[in-house]
Amino acid sequence: MNRNQKKILTAVVIIIAISFIVWIIFGGEIFTKTQVLVEKKDELFPDMITKEWRNKFIWGLDLTGMVSFLSVIIGGFFYFRLRDKKHK
Amino acid sequence: MKRIILSGYIFLFISFVISAQGFKVKAGGNQTFYFEDKGGRNQATFFSTTPLEDINGTANGIGGSVTFDVANFAKSLKGTITIQVASMNSGIELRNRHLQSPNWLDAAKYPEISFQIKSVTELKQIADNRLGFKILGDFTLHGVTKEVTADADVTYLDESEQTQKRAPGDLLGVRAKFSINLSEYGVDNAVIGNKVSEKIEVGVNLVGSNKK
Numbered sequence: 179m180n181r182n183q184k185k186i187l188t189a190v191v192i193i194i195a196i197s198f199i200v201w202i203i204f205g206g207e208i209f210t211k212t213q214v215l216v217e218k219k220d221e222l223f224p225d226m227i228t229k230e231w232r233n234k235f236i237w238g239l240d241l242t243g244m245v246s247f248l249s250v251i252i253g254g255f256f257y258f259r260l261r262d263k264k265h266k
Numbered sequence: 267m268k269r270i271i272l273s274g275y276i277f278l279f280i281s282f283v284i285s286a287q288g289f290k291v292k293a294g295g296n297q298t299f300y301f302e303d304k305g306g307r308n309q310a311t312f313f314s315t316t317p318l319e320d321i322n323g324t325a326n327g328i329g330g331s332v333t334f335d336v337a338n339f340a341k342s343l344k345g346t347i348t349i350q351v352a353s354m355n356s357g358i359e360l361r362n363r364h365l366q367s368p369n370w371l372d373a374a375k376y377p378e379i380s381f382q383i384k385s386v387t388e389l390k391q392i393a394d395n396r397l398g399f400k401i402l403g404d405f406t407l408h409g410v411t412k413e414v415t416a417d418a419d420v421t422y423l424d425e426s427e428q429t430q431k432r433a434p435g436d437l438l439g440v441r442a443k444f445s446i447n448l449s450e451y452g453v454d455n456a457v458i459g460n461k462v463s464e465k466i467e468v469g470v471n472l473v474g475s476n477k478k
Contacts, residue, residue, distance in 0.1 A: 223439035
């Protein structure tokens, strides 16, 4: 493993780790969401609680998986391209 | 003597329970409340589980009406509430499309879900303007009609400055919840099989006005 390959490997591991950290920070949801339900009390009927969709991005495990997968594919490609060719 | 007094108390108690069958509000006679809400605040909610996560959803395309005699609610309540399948939202666009596809609710073929009221039982007077009860009705989903019983409570508000901010006329707030089994309604999802729970919990939060 040459220096360039080490850099690529490190970058891939860092990207995967960051995507997992981001996933945990966003609450560890399985699926990525762009809307969340918010409960709202009715002013006239206090016992009535309605739910309202609010636009909010939630990073899910599916997105983390996709980022990790792409990182491995792209990293693998460059890892292979930058291999040491001096033995040929 | 004691027996006579005790019998008197029992008679009074039974008379009270029997007479407590309606609202004690300013309005009287037959009233019809309409649930079309242009603001989209009236809603039905649905809840289900999958092995991976819980699914919460809403539907705001509510319509229909109910009619009842203010003083004799239990015996006079009639009406139908409808929900537009196209208005169902589960928070994920792809899942919404799936929900409305022919594999699931088939919104194109069965655009409406409905609940037609049949009878009211176990009526309880919670307050002068509030009643709790069980309601039996015909629930139609995916073109299949089955009888369901829902726990419900309704609150009657006479027209006031506060209610006029919401809508003209008297207002009726309705809350109800019940559960259904998907397979009983012919919802047989071939794509994701048994991943979605068979039991779906349905809730409604509606405010209707007696002026259209």
